[in-house]
Amino acid sequence: MSTRQVIIALILFGILGCAPTYMVNKIEKSNFNKLSVAVAPIISATIAFPGSVEKDFGKGNKDSLIIDYLQKSISKGLKEKSSFKSVELCRFRGQPTIEYESTKYKDEIIKTLKPLPDSGFVTCNNDVVLMIYNVYIDTVTKENRYEDVEISTTSLDFYGEYVYWNTKLKAILSYGKIRKDYSSTNQSVHISNWNKLVDKIVEELLVEGNYSKEK
Numbered sequence: 001m002s003t004r005q006v007i008i009a010l011i012l013f014g015i016l017g018c019a020p021t022y023m024v025n026k027i028e029k030s031n032f033n034k035l036s037v038a039v040a041p042i043i044s045a046t047i048a049f050p051g052s053v054e055k056d057f058g059k060g061n062k063d064s065l066i067i068d069y070l071q072k073s074i075s076k077g078l079k080e081k082s083s084f085k086s087v088e089l090c091r092f093r094g095q096p097t098i099e100y101e102s103t104k105y106k107d108e109i110i111k112t113l114k115p116l117p118d119s120g121f122v123t124c125n126n127d128v129v130l131m132i133y134n135v136y137i138d139t140v141t142k143e144n145r146y147e148d149v150e151i152s153t154t155s156l157d158f159y160g161e162y163v164y165w166n167t168k169l170k171a172i173l174s175y176g177k178i179r180k181d182y183s184s185t186n187q188s189v190h191i192s193n194w195n196k197l198v199d200k201i202v203e204e205l206l207v208e209g210n211y212s213k214e215k
Contacts, residue, residue, distance in 0.1 A: 019177035021208055022105050025166065027173065032083040032211065037164075038090040038126035039075045042067050043098065043113065043133035049156075049189075050139065056191040066137065069194065070201075074132070077202035083213045090122035103172050112163040112175050121167075128164055128173065130205070135160040139189060155183040156193050162205060178204045 027035070047063040057065040075089040101114040115121040115129045122129060136159040143152055158180050164173040180200040182193050206212045 019179045019204075021174070021176040021204075022108075022110055022172075023174050023207060023210060024103060024105050024110075024172040025169070025174075026210070029083065029210075029214070033085050035084050035127040036086045036088070036125060037078070037082070037084045037128045037130055038088055038122045038124050039071070039078070040090060040115070040122055040129055040131045041092060042071055042135055042160075043096075043131060045135040046137070048136070048138040051189055056194065067135075070135075070198065073195070073198040074201060074205065077198060078130075078205060081202060081213055082206060082211045084128070084211065088124045088126075090124040090126070093121065093123055096121065101172070103175075110172075110175055112161070112172060114163070114172075115165055115167060127166065127168060129167055130162065130164050132160050132162045153183050154189060154193075155181045156189050156197050157181040158197055158201060160201075164207075174207045174210070176204065176207065180204065 045063070045067055047066055049062070049066065053062050053065055057069055071089055075087055078084070079087040097116060099114050099116065100111055102109055102111050113131050113133050115131070136157075138157050139154055140157060141152060141154045143150060158178065160178045161176070162178065163175045165171070166173050178201060180197060182197040182200065184190075184193055
């Protein structure tokens with residue numbers, strides 16, 4: 001997906017409302033605590049974030065620091081909030097070959113990434129692989145006037161797609177698109193903004209509560 005396509009998608013999802021979620025193959029909740037989930041590295045990310053992240057993430061390549069933070073924080077959030085047996089952030093074995101799979105769901109054809117058929121796709125053992133891809137991150141600052149008061153708000157925006165793959169059945173469990181943002185009245189973005197955004201992303205990855213930990 002090109003940057004232009006992602007921006008168009010962001011505009012469309014802003015107009016149309018919530019991004020779609022597809023529960024393609026449901027699993028009984030009683031079986032969730034038997035499943036190990038491997039979170040693959042984020043695939044295909046465009047970072048349009050203009051500010052510095054050194055204060056929050058340290059020195060280094062900004063894009064790499066942001067992606068590293070997202071991967072670790074999302075994995076940690078899923079480990080805490082999902083009902084899966086385990087959630088582990090994994091690495092690829094070498095350079096991954098990206099493949100797509102078309103699946104019919106009700107009256108639609110959905111196209112998603114899929115892991116390679118061999119077991120060496122990621123470095124950790126798993127029953128399920130979660131892939132997050134076509135990620136786009138940006139910030140938007142707006143000036144809003146309420147009566148005689150002008151308020152500046154900055155929105156930290158995230159767009160991405162995800163797919164849960166059952167590696168034993170070689171089938172999609174669920175697929176969705178995420179469009180989330182977190183706004184604050186500051187013109188700069190801080191770690192608290194990133195953390196709030198990750199909380200929203202994790203909630204989406206629980207797939208409408210289907211994968212949530214039992215309370």
